[in-house]
Amino acid sequence: MRLLGHLGGVLLIVWGAATAGFLALKLIPGDPVEVMLGVQAQVSEETKEAIRRDWGLDQPVLVQYLQYLGRLVRGDLGQSYQLRQPVAETIASQAGATLALTGLALLFAVVIALAAALFVRGRRWNSVVGLLELVLVSSPTFWIGLVLIAVFGFGLHWFPVTNGSGFSAQVLPAVTLALPIAGILSQVLRQGLEAAATQPFALTARARGIGYARLVGRHTLRHAAGDGITLSGYILGSLLGGAVLVETVFGRAGLGRVTLRAVIDRDLPVVLGMIVVVAVVFAIINLLVDLAHERLDPRLRVAS
Amino acid sequence: MTVLVARRTRRPRAPGVVLAGVFLVALLVAALFPGLVTPLDPLRAQVSDALQGPGLEHPFGTDQSGRDVFARVVHGARYSLAVGFGASLIALLAGLVIGVVSGLSPTPVDTVIGRIIVIGMAFPEFLVALLVIAIIGPGPSSLVAAIALAATPAYARVARSQTRVVVRASYVTAAVSLGVPRWRSVLRHVLPNTLGPLLVMATIGVGTAIVSAAGLSFLGLGPAAPTPEWGVILSEGRNLLDRAPWVALFPGLVITATVISTSVVGRALRGGARAQR
Numbered sequence: 001m002r003l004l005g006h007l008g009g010v011l012l013i014v015w016g017a018a019t020a021g022f023l024a025l026k027l028i029p030g031d032p033v034e035v036m037l038g039v040q041a042q043v044s045e046e047t048k049e050a051i052r053r054d055w056g057l058d059q060p061v062l063v064q065y066l067q068y069l070g071r072l073v074r075g076d077l078g079q080s081y082q083l084r085q086p087v088a089e090t091i092a093s094q095a096g097a098t099l100a101l102t103g104l105a106l107l108f109a110v111v112i113a114l115a116a117a118l119f120v121r122g123r124r125w126n127s128v129v130g131l132l133e134l135v136l137v138s139s140p141t142f143w144i145g146l147v148l149i150a151v152f153g154f155g156l157h158w159f160p161v162t163n164g165s166g167f168s169a170q171v172l173p174a175v176t177l178a179l180p181i182a183g184i185l186s187q188v189l190r191q192g193l194e195a196a197a198t199q200p201f202a203l204t205a206r207a208r209g210i211g212y213a214r215l216v217g218r219h220t221l222r223h224a225a226g227d228g229i230t231l232s233g234y235i236l237g238s239l240l241g242g243a244v245l246v247e248t249v250f251g252r253a254g255l256g257r258v259t260l261r262a263v264i265d266r267d268l269p270v271v272l273g274m275i276v277v278v279a280v281v282f283a284i285i286n287l288l289v290d291l292a293h294e295r296l297d298p299r300l301r302v303a304s
Numbered sequence: 305m306t307v308l309v310a311r312r313t314r315r316p317r318a319p320g321v322v323l324a325g326v327f328l329v330a331l332l333v334a335a336l337f338p339g340l341v342t343p344l345d346p347l348r349a350q351v352s353d354a355l356q357g358p359g360l361e362h363p364f365g366t367d368q369s370g371r372d373v374f375a376r377v378v379h380g381a382r383y384s385l386a387v388g389f390g391a392s393l394i395a396l397l398a399g400l401v402i403g404v405v406s407g408l409s410p411t412p413v414d415t416v417i418g419r420i421i422v423i424g425m426a427f428p429e430f431l432v433a434l435l436v437i438a439i440i441g442p443g444p445s446s447l448v449a450a451i452a453l454a455a456t457p458a459y460a461r462v463a464r465s466q467t468r469v470v471v472r473a474s475y476v477t478a479a480v481s482l483g484v485p486r487w488r489s490v491l492r493h494v495l496p497n498t499l500g501p502l503l504v505m506a507t508i509g510v511g512t513a514i515v516s517a518a519g520l521s522f523l524g525l526g527p528a529a530p531t532p533e534w535g536v537i538l539s540e541g542r543n544l545l546d547r548a549p550w551v552a553l554f555p556g557l558v559i560t561a562t563v564i565s566t567s568v569v570g571r572a573l574r575g576g577a578r579a580q581r
Contacts, residue, residue, distance in 0.1 A: 012423075135564065244523070263437055283426070
């Protein structure tokens, strides 16, 4: 029953995003057919009419909206104005590259943050790490990328700058995307560990005679991880938003580049398709976060 | 505000807060009177000076057409601060109106608006800004609108929850039962109590907005190329990384310092507001 409620929430978010996107598309000034054909195109009124009929633009808005929702349910995201291919195909063909980049970045971020949270002890080191976190969280992602290219690409020649292939070409972009996330995740994890260590259950565990490492491993890290997981939405957002910038900085193909191209060309079906895809991903992640919380914190399970 | 400052002077302020404040004031001077900070023209090309490293004459070096990067960064403060403050102010006001109206509305209306706010919050701000630019087209004013719209749900959420708390507070109930008209209670109680937290949010939000603006104009969606805007300078610096890394290094450092300063000052304000309560 509760799962049903969760699924309803997912559908609501996706529907809301799809509707907002559709409304936005209808609000844009200008004729979509003109946008699609480009400014210089010399096309007869008849051809334009035919295109309008093909795309269902001659129907009342409500009918268009229902048709649009109907197509969405079947997984059809419409046709790109510029690329002349189905939006779903465009997105599917680019998703792999972005998934690899963001996945690797997430891995790096978690490893860095965990290392900072678990191994940094003592006041002086804590304040050094705190300062580092503040810098990472405050820096523009794309600037971190530029600095990494200048230092590790052109300066030390450790990694290829552009046109590289294989794992070594993935490292700099993934680290760029990972560092700001590592900064905020490490902030939250370190605060969470500290807070959990003062809880009664930590004292009890210590009184039972377990060591610091076991206390962290079995008890306090679980609590800190709960706080970290709350950040999932934020992290996913910075991964996706950051992908647009990182792919541009490193000249890589991927969803970010497709989105940026679509924004510049005003290829609205592609933009709308991206919104729907992002909404689906977001809603699912949110659902998983809720479920993960219940697994990590025994208190929540009892309460529900 | 003056009361808050007067009380806090008893406790010595952290040096970081002072440093951040000084930096922000310097930035404000650069934005308002760039001529006071540097005599050089950010647009004047001097090919004989091209690609010089940082030194006494050019603290941040020069770019490929010999323009002084320091002068460009100083003159760029105006654009970035305008977008940062402008977008945050618009988002604050829009969020305030939406949140207060929602919080005062009957439950069904409030629930619907609350749901919409949650859906709006679910989207990453940078992507929302991109979407808005896709719809209204690129340009400097689109930048402000896009960033403002993307930030609005966060302000609206805080304004809404704050309003709901204040409306149910005993002093409001007391005032209303004593015959104070509802609109007056909204003006005297709800608005001031909601505005405080939003202003603190906006202080930190200015930094975020500046980063978003730099990112969007780095992508070519903001002011056009010769404009000394920070994102534009960074995108020019991208092509010079092998020969003149300083062109990209210094504007980024300034952006980072700006964001750190706004969040340090914002946190201090929040701490001050808490201590006052």
